[in-house]
Amino acid sequence: MNSRAPRDDGSTTLQTILVRGDEALASAVRDALADRSRTIDVVVTGDSSPPSRPRPDCVVSRSRPQCGGSAITEAAVGSAAGDGGTEDASTDRLTPVVLYPERPADDLARQAANDATVRYVPESIDTDDHGLLADAIDASLSATPADSDRDRDAAGRDLLEATAELADVGGWAFDARTETLTWTAETYRLHGIDRSFEPTLEQAIECYHPADRAAVRTDIEAALEGERFDSTYRLVRADGEMRQVRSRGRPVVAAGEVVGVRGAFQDVTDRKRPEAAARRFKRAVEAAGHAIFITDRTGTIEYVNPAFEDVTGYAPEEVIGEDPSLLKSGEMDQAYYADLWSTILSGEVWSEPILNERKSGEHYHASETIAPITGDDGTVEGFVAIQTDITEQVHTRERLETFREIANRLEDPIMLQDCDGNFEVVNDAVVEYAGLPRSDLIGDDEFAFMDPTTARAVDDRKREVLESERSIDYEITPTFPTKGQRSFVTTRYPLYDEDDEIDGMVAICRDITDRAEREHQLRVLDRILRHNLYNKMNLILGHAELLEDRTSGEARHSAQQIRSAGADLVELADKERRIVDLLTDETECQDLSLQSVVEDVVADLEAEYPDREVAVECSEPFVVSAIPEIRDAIAELVENAFIHAGDDVDVTVRVGREDDRVVVTVSDTGSGIPEMEQRAAQGPGDITPLFHGSGLGLQFVYHVAKRSNGSVRFESPGGVDAAAGDDGDTVDAADDAAAATGGVVSLSLPTADSGDDPA
Incomplete structure (x- = not known):
């Protein structure tokens, strides 16, 4: 044809x-x-x-x-x-x-x-x-070529209209020769503008979001230079609604020259929304602190997020293409994995703890959730797994279980509390004293079963431990609903986590109600005996003085002996009182300047003993943490040197530093301190027939040092020492020969910033 x-x-x-x-x-x-x-x-x-x-x-x-x-x-x-x-x-x-x-x-x-x-x-x-x-x-x-140039706009309009009808896409054309812009009906509809409006290029650009207008101009200019473009912008419709639109354009060429731009215009908002959601999801996955990985149906790893490397130690390139079995620790049995695969292949979600192994060989505990990825027909196409590293929580739980097991074997109340003071673990003794079920105590505090005054006092102690990060000892006498008033001595310690951050407290309580009652009775008895002793001795001393005035010879000498022995007995009772007061009072340590203390003590003793002089060597304040009775203890040491050294001796008080301790040394050139008194000053010991009370002054020094977390050390020019430490242990005492050449007593105390606790 x-x-x-x-x-x-x-x-x-x-x-x-x-x-x-x-x-x-x-x-x-x-x-x-x-x-x-x-x-x-x-x-x-x-x-x-x-x-x-x-x-x-x-x-x-x-x-x-x-x-x-x-x-x-x-x-x-x-x-x-x-x-x-x-x-x-x-x-x-x-x-x-x-x-x-x-x-x-x-x-x-x-x-x-x-x-x-x-x-x-x-x-x-x-x-x-x-x-x-x-x-x-x-x-x-x-x-023809002329026809194409002459009819280009008309043909363009016809084709753009057909595009809008057949593909639901708007069209546009810009003739650079006449600077006219043509829109299809769909383009008008997308803009929300009536078709009677004939926009210019600049008016059309103004329809876009201000931040996108420069990009639109750049694309049009590039097309007029002969380049194509395919871009997405934010279009602001006439009603104010913002839509995502995709605009593609290509140059129109006539006689070898670019004479305009034609393009297609499509609303892609609905398409962009899932794309934006996908981008947000990807950003969330990338930023997640959990290890996330995706596999195909066979378990081959296709994707891992950055946290996967943080948790497992494996970089993405080391695991993509592999299967998750490289994380196996060997601690999970085959039944576990069989159950896992059976669950996820059936389209169900798996969520169980697992023990895996890092690249380093270290085991880690994880809480793992695996969900199937299904296609449109419901077929499982792959899996997404999320692992949360719970190693620290598991170890903490194991430590708590160990602590709970040990604590429940002890009869004393023991408790573990968090930084808010709430109970995390309590043993059976706490449950018994509180008179409440264990479940009611966990998460609560002492206000649940103690009288408010004591509970507030305990709160103050808990705060002190957390702020100072030091253990403390204290006594409380709470009233319980079922057991009434009881007395406890409590040691409270700070508790640290694996990062050495304070994580709570442990408190161990000892019921001393019976002991406290006995101590109370002994104090009452001590006051009664001391009162009677003073009264009787004053009577004896008064009569001895009368006899001394009215007699002579042997009788007068006997009266003098009675007065001397009576005075010693009164002094002994006074020393006993100081020790009892020291042991029974709750005196707190304070920051004290030893330079000031020593200077005051020496000035008072030189006034009392005008024929004696004491050399003081103290170059700085030397601030220590000690109880206020430290002044009486130093005075006891200097006065003891006066008594045992004789008339013609030198007494020196030196204050210096040894590591984080400050040492007060009292030395003399006399006969030294008798061994019996040294032993008496080394803490409690057996009372033998040879033991007598002449060492009570040094016992006082020992107890002051102990309460101040310090120690007492006896030395001699021969170099043999006897020490009484803050734990009461002793070393061999100086022998008689060494002691006869002079004596040295050193009192070691913690500095104010050493962080030592009182014993």
């Missing part, structure tokens, strides 16, 4: 139609043009076959011609996929293309919207005699 079109000179020209790889389509083309007044030659060619004839006048194709570099492909669509027609170098004309798919196709419709040389007619909307196909071919064959 040949039909010739008349030339301008009256002759006819043979026109070639190239049909790409489809004989049935070629037959349809021949039938459609049978009654048209054209001389045509329909050629059927495959995508990769070179043309056997000169350049065709039109190309008809079911699909978008693919870019393969062949002459046919170049003749059909140019040098890039989707470019539409190509420019004819000899005639400055693009070869037209008719796209004739069996049914509507969005991508082909968009191509037609972007290129005036491409016509798009789905066969499903054509007539039985292929009338629309024949019209499209006729229009393509009839166009």
Whole structure:
């Protein structure tokens, strides 16, 4: 079937139609043009076959011609996929293309919207005699370069309208020569603007979000320079609603020059929302502190987040392509993994603790959740696993269980409390004293069962431990609902976690109610005996003085002996009182300047003993932590040197530093301190027939040192020492020969900033 079109000179020209790889389509083309007044030659060619004839006048194709570099492909669509027609170098004309798919196709419709040389007619909307196909071919064959330039805007409008109807995509065209902008009906609808409005290019740009306008201008300018663009912007509709739109544009070329830009315009808000949600989800996964990894159905790892390396020690490149078995510790049995796989392959979620192994070989505990990833048909396609490292919590729980087991074996109340003072662990003794179930005590504090006054006092002690991070000892006498008033001595310690951060407290209480009652009775008895002793001794001393005044010779000497012994006995009772008061009072340590203390003591003793002098060597204040009785203890040591040294001796008090301790040394050049008194000053010991009370003064010194977390050490020029420490242990005493050449007593005390607790 040949039909010739008349030339301008009256002759006819043979026109070639190239049909790409489809004989049935070629037959349809021949039938459609049978009654048209054209001389045509329909050629059927495959995508990769070179043309056997000169350049065709039109190309008809079911699909978008693919870019393969062949002459046919170049003749059909140019040098890039989707470019539409190509420019004819000899005639400055693009070869037209008719796209004739069996049914509507969005991508082909968009191509037609972007290129005036491409016509798009789905066969499903054509007539039985292929009338629309024949019209499209006729229009393509009839166009001349001048026609294309003159009718470009009209054709563009027709194609853009077809695009909007067939693909739900808006179209636009900008003519740079007339600076006119054309929108399709769909583009107007997407903007929310009435079609009576004829926008300029600048007005159209103003419809976008202010932050995106510069990008729109840049894309248009690039297209006018011959480049294509495909961008997404935020469009602000006339009603104020913001939508995500995708705009694609390509330059329009005429006679070798860019004369405008055409493009497609589509609302992609609904598509972008899931994309944005996916991006947010990915950011959340990347930032998560949990190890997250994704596998395929067989368990092969396809993705791990950054926290995976933090938890396991494996970098992504070390595990992607592997399976999670490289994390096995060997501690989980096969039944565990069989149950795991059975659960997740059935589409259920698995959530159980697991013991895994890091790259370093260290085991770690994890709380693991594995969820299946299913396709649209419900088939399991892969899995996502989330692991939370709970190693520290497991170890803490194990320590608590160990503590609970040990604590419950002890009869004394023992408790573990957090930094808020709430019970985390209590043993059976605490439950018994509180008179409440263990479950009621956990998470509560002492106010649940103690009288408010004592509970507040305990709160103060807890705060002191947390602030000072030091253990403390204290006594309390709370009243319980079931046991009444009881007395306790409590030691409270700070508790630290694995990072050496304070994490709570442990308190160990000893019920001393019976002991406290006995001590109370002994104090009462001591006061009674001392009162009677003073009264009786005053009577004895008064009568001895009368006898001394009224007698002479042997009788007078006996009266003097009575007075001397009585005075010693009164002094002994006074020393005993000081020790009892020291042991029974709750005196707190204070920061004291030893320089001031020593100077005051020496000044008072020199006033009492005007014929004695004491050399003092103390170059700085030397602030120590000690109880106020330290002054009496130093005075006791200096006075003891006066008594045992004789008349013609030198006494020296030196204060110096040894490591984190301050040492007060009292030395003399006399006969030294008797061994019996040294032993008496070394703490409690057996009372033998040889023991007597002459060492009570040094015992007082010992107890002051102990209460101040210090120690007493006896030395001699011979270098043999006897020490009484803050724990009461002693070392061999100096022998008699060494003691006879002089004595040295050293009192060691903690500095104010040493952090030592009182014993």
